Structure formats: C-alpha cells, structure tokens
Amino acid sequence: MIKIIDATLTMLEEYPLKKELVYEFAKTLESLCLWGAVLTPRVYQLMQGDLPRGLTWYMELPSPSESGKYPGIHFFLSSFCDGTGKYIRNIQVNDVSELKGLEGARTDSSLRLTGLDDLLIYESRDIYERGMKLLIQASPILYPENSCYCASAIAADYLQNHHNGTVMTTFTGIGNKAATEQVILAMRVVERFKPNNSFEKLADLRSLFETMTNTQIPGHTPVIGRKIFYIESGLHVDGVLKKPSNYESFPPELVGASRKVILGKHSGGTSIRYKLKQYHMEDCYPVEHLLEMVKRLSIKKGGEVTDEEFLTIMSECDKYEKANQNS
C-alpha cells in the first residue's frame, strides 16, 4: 500500500500557530487519506497532546531518550537511534552512489532517507536502476529534497516503482521538499490511489495553510492554485467546452476548484458565445464585433477583461447598433 506522510507541521516552527488551526489542518490531512503526519515537540506542546486519531503520528526528536514525554506519538525520527521499535533512523543521502550503503542495512530496522535531490539527474540509467532497486529492497521512508526542483517527481517515481513505498512530503513543498498535494494527485491519476476519495478538501488545506503562514499561494500553483482551471485562449476554451478532458488532466471538482472562462487578447468567438449564453443573450449581439472590442480592451489595459467590463462592452455595442440604425 502506498503511504504518504505529511511533515508540514515541522516546517512551521517560526509561525505563530494556533491550536485550533493546527488541529483542523491535521483533520484535513486525514480526510485526504494521508497515512500520517509529523510534528515537533513544540507543536505537540501547543496541541497539548490532543491529536486527531485517524493519522499515524511521527515526531522529529533528536534525543530519543525523551520519547516518554510524548504519549500518542507512534514513531520518533532521529539521526541518533538504531531504527528499532518506535524509532526510525534518519539518514541524509547526498548522492545516489551513497545508496550502496543500503546493501548492508539491517532488515529489521526502520529508515528514513532524506536528500537524494539528484536521483533523477543520473549519470547513467544503470546507476538510477541500481539505486531504485536498492531503495525498493530497503523500503525506507523517502523524504526527497527539492534543490534540483525534482522532489515531487522523485517521490512519485519511487511510489510508482514501489507500490508498498512510503514517502514524506510537505504542503506546497515548504522547507524545500516534495509537495504533498502534487504527490497525492499524481498517485491518484497514475496509480488510482484512493479512487473513491474526493480530494476537494485540498482547497480547505490551502486556506488553512495560508492562514497559518499568513501567505497567499500563487494562483497557478500546480494542483492547488485558484486559477489553474481558468481558460482564455480560443483553442483551449473551444476544446474544454466540447469535452473538458481535451485540455484538463483531472476535473476541477476533484480538488475543490472550478472552471472559469476568462476574456482577453487570446479569446475566440466560442468564449464570447459562452458569455452571452450565461447572460441569456446569445442571439442579441454580433459575436465578431464583441470579440474585437474585447481584444482591443485587453491589449489596452494589459490584462483580462472582467465580466463587468464585458457588460459595459455589450452596452456600448447596443449604443453603436442604435446609432447605426438611426443614421
């Protein structure tokens, strides 16, 4: 079984967290079918040990001797432990060649491998294949880093090769890691991970994350951006309206998003007809004339034409038509 563990809460030490928000964040992770979540002693104290029950809880704890202080935590992650019982040994791997060390790893110990940024930037395909084979044999929790901008792909690649694999990720990839939402959706699409589960709560997770970090996630961020299903260009609007899967790799509803047709420089007649239909005015205006006015305004203002501006264009078109009739 594929397991995805979210470690976002370990990256939020610097933020003024509130217990209710952290609890809600964890509950939302659970609803997204994540296997577990990782926290730090500070977050645990903030939560006063009150952790949602549906997740397997992990804690980053440099000193394993203190583990008795944290009831409710299932596993502890440390570089200074033997990886047995409740302890998972963390090993930093900076190069794929270091995976050779896994050949002698004890089979009864639990490992987390951090790093491996360049797993996909291999010297030769043989080295990659050997590295992946060793990973599958040792079956560690893989916690890839993103300094080569490949962390989500590394996590997805590992899970595609190893259907009993476990990866650790963070929401939006905060902390230079693989992005939880990207790995979840990738697994959903290519491996039918949790096929009956909706992932619309990703939109809630985004809002919670933004509130906790006081940031705004850019509109075109993969999977969770608010604007990833906005379409403008004539070709794409035409294709999506005929059949959404022509230009969408997954339906917006799956991730709690919605589709929107934007008017602008790249619009085509289909977009104008679509908007007119929304206003129940499909046969009342010359589409080509409206399209020309939309393009002209978009170029003039250097951006999209809003619905309000389109209504203004429609009324200007009315005046123009009346003036022409009177003349």
Added chain:
Amino acid sequence: MKRRIKIVDTTLRDGEQCPGIVFSPSDKVRLALFLDRIGVSEIEAGIYDVGTEGVHYISEIMKKKKQAVISLWSKLNPGNVEESARQKPDLIHIGTPVSYAQIYNKLGKNKKWIENSLQECIEVARNYNIPITVGLEDASRADVAFLVSLIRLMKQQGVETIRLADTVGVLFPRRAGELVREIKQTGIMIEVHEHNDFGMAVANSMVMALSGADMVDGTLLGIGERAGNCNLYEFVHSAARKFDLSVSSQDIKKGENLLKSIMSGGKRNDSED
C-alpha cells in the same frame, strides 16, 4: 564533453496563453532580443495573428536578433502556414493534434485527415523554403504506434524535428523517459514540451533530455496555461551540470526580472501572482 541541449523559449507564445497575460508588440521585441542576447537557441515569437498585435514585431525581431532561431506557431492549416511563411521567420512550428481525444473529440476529424493536412502544410512551407518542426500535440496521451507511423511519414517529407508536447501535463518521469526512448528509435530529432499540472515539468524535461531528447522547451517564470510550463530557470539551474545549454541560469534570472517588470507595467488584476 557535455552533450548539447538546445533551449527553446516559448514565453512569447505558450507563456502568453496564461489567462490575463498580455504582451504588447514592443514587450515581445524587448523579451525576444534579451533572450537572443543571453544565448537561447530558439525563440517561439508567437502565433501569426493580424487580429491582435499584428505581425510587424516579427520582422523587427528578425532584423535585430543576432543568433537565435525565431519560430512562429501555426495551426495545422495550410492557409495559416502560408500566412506564417509570408512573415519569413527562421522556422514554422506546426501544431498537430495526435491523441484520439484531440483528433476525434476536439477536431471531429480522423487520423487520415491529420496525415493529409500535415502533408499539405509541409508542402506549403517547402514552397516558401522555410524549415518546419511538427508539434505532436497531446503526444503523452497518444497511441505510440500512430506517433511512429506519422513520424516516418514526416521524415519522408524531409521533416527533421518533432516536438513531443505533454499538452495536459500528464507525464511522469518513468513514462516520460520511455516515450523519448521509443520515439528516438525513428531517428528523428526530439524537442520536448512539458506542462506543470502535477509539478513534474522540470523533472520530466530532465529525464527526457537524459533519455535522448535534443531540445527542451520552457518559459520564463514557468508561465503558461493552467499550472504553466517547464520553468526555464529551474531546468537550466539543474541541467547545467549534465548538459551544454549555451545559456546560464543567472542570465535566465535576469530575463525573469525583465518579464516581471513588463508584467507589472500592465494594469493586471492579478494580485496572486
């Protein structure tokens, strides 16, 4: 010695497809000449379109550029190819739908129509003596046997380069590498064009380059439809250790700053980007 990978910038064409982004003709000239100066191999300058910014900016770019190949994107339509050819770019890129979703659902045509139309388009470009590349749109969801037979047909017509377009961004590293290795067997030059729907565009481009692709497409800041395209800075930053790219990540970063200044100059109603 590192293998050469040509970088193709498509900020001015596919990047501008991002809803709400508008470049003026002078913006396009500024960006194209900057990209030319820093060593980008090919610049996809736009789509032939008299209805928006016109075509004069293309001739201005052609006149002032020093080294980059300047290409124009055209639909799979002999008339469009001819209009593009009249602008005298270095190269015409013909977007050719190849998946069943695109051929049957979007166009309402069939594979034979695609083959015939493509041959007509190739003939038009040949008459103008302008080289072409063929963009296999939605190649990641296409039947590989059809791709291979279409490529063989194109090779007979003198086409040397095809673009594997992951139009809806559904490739993952394992399949991305396999696809390039399968197509590579035809002996054609391969350009790869990745979208970032699952955040895999840079990694896919990397794996495809390692698997034998010759050219990699991307955009400044990764702008483009939906979640955008392969981010050029991120690709160049990571790939420079393996390949000779003829452009540095520092210079790409400067290009990003130029793009940001151009985008902030417009009155965009987009506080989230």
